[in-house]
Amino acid sequence: MPLLCGRQINQLEAMKKIGVFYGSSTGTCEELAQQIADKMGVSKSDVYSADKLNADLVKEYDVLVLGTSTWGDGELQDDWYDGVKVLKSADLSSKSVALFGCGDSDSYGDTFCDGIGVLYEELKDSGCTFxxxxxxxxxxxxxxxxxxxxxxxxxxxxxxxxxxDKTAGRIDAWTAELKSKI
Known part of the structure; x- marks a missing residue:
C-alpha cells in the first residue's frame, strides 16, 4: 500500500462527502440528478430518491444536493414531503445545501420550478449554508x-x-460553481 504524504492526507481530510437526493415521478429529475452527480464526481451509490432520505443519511454527508420536480400548483414532488420532515428534524448547522429542480416554463410559467422555492423556504432557517x-x-x-x-x-x-438544449450548459456552470465552494 503506498504511503501518503502530509499534503495528500490534508487533501483527503478536506474532501467533503456529497449526497444527491431527488424527487422524481417521471424520471426527469432522476436523470438530472445523475447528470449533476457525474459532473460533481459523486458516485452512483451516493445518489438517492428522496423517499430514501433518513437521519443516518443526513449525518453521513457534508453537502446535500437536493432536487425536485414541481407539480400541480407549484408543489413539491411527493417523495419530498417525508424528506422535508427528516431534514427539518436534523441538525443542518454544519451542512451545505444546494438545490436544483425542473419545471415547464411554457405550460406552468406562473409556478416555474416552485419546488426549489418550497425546499428553500423549508430549510432557510435550518442553519445550513446554501x-x-x-x-x-x-x-x-x-x-x-x-x-x-x-x-x-x-x-x-x-x-x-x-x-x-440549455441543460448541459446550465449544469456545467452550476456544478463548476459548487465545486469551487466545496
Whole structure:
C-alpha cells in the first residue's frame, strides 16, 4: 500500500462527502440528478430518491444536493414531503445545501420550478449554508416563480420540456460553481 504524504492526507481530510437526493415521478429529475452527480464526481451509490432520505443519511454527508420536480400548483414532488420532515428534524448547522429542480416554463410559467422555492423556504432557517443559490434568471422564459429569491433562483432551475438544449450548459456552470465552494 503506498504511503501518503502530509499534503495528500490534508487533501483527503478536506474532501467533503456529497449526497444527491431527488424527487422524481417521471424520471426527469432522476436523470438530472445523475447528470449533476457525474459532473460533481459523486458516485452512483451516493445518489438517492428522496423517499430514501433518513437521519443516518443526513449525518453521513457534508453537502446535500437536493432536487425536485414541481407539480400541480407549484408543489413539491411527493417523495419530498417525508424528506422535508427528516431534514427539518436534523441538525443542518454544519451542512451545505444546494438545490436544483425542473419545471415547464411554457405550460406552468406562473409556478416555474416552485419546488426549489418550497425546499428553500423549508430549510432557510435550518442553519445550513446554501451553495449555488444565486442563479440568474436571464435566459429563462417564465412569468413567476417562488424559487426566485432576491432576484435570482435559489438553486439551479432546469426545463427539459422547452429548454433542454440549455441543460448541459446550465449544469456545467452550476456544478463548476459548487465545486469551487466545496
Amino acid at each position: 451553495l449555488g443559490n444565486k442563479v440568474g434568471t436571464d435566459g429563462y422564459s417564465f412569468s413567476s416563480s417562488i424559487a426566485v429569491v432576491d432576484g435570482a433562483f435559489a438553486g439551479l432551475a432546469l426545463d427539459e420540456v422547452n429548454e433542454s
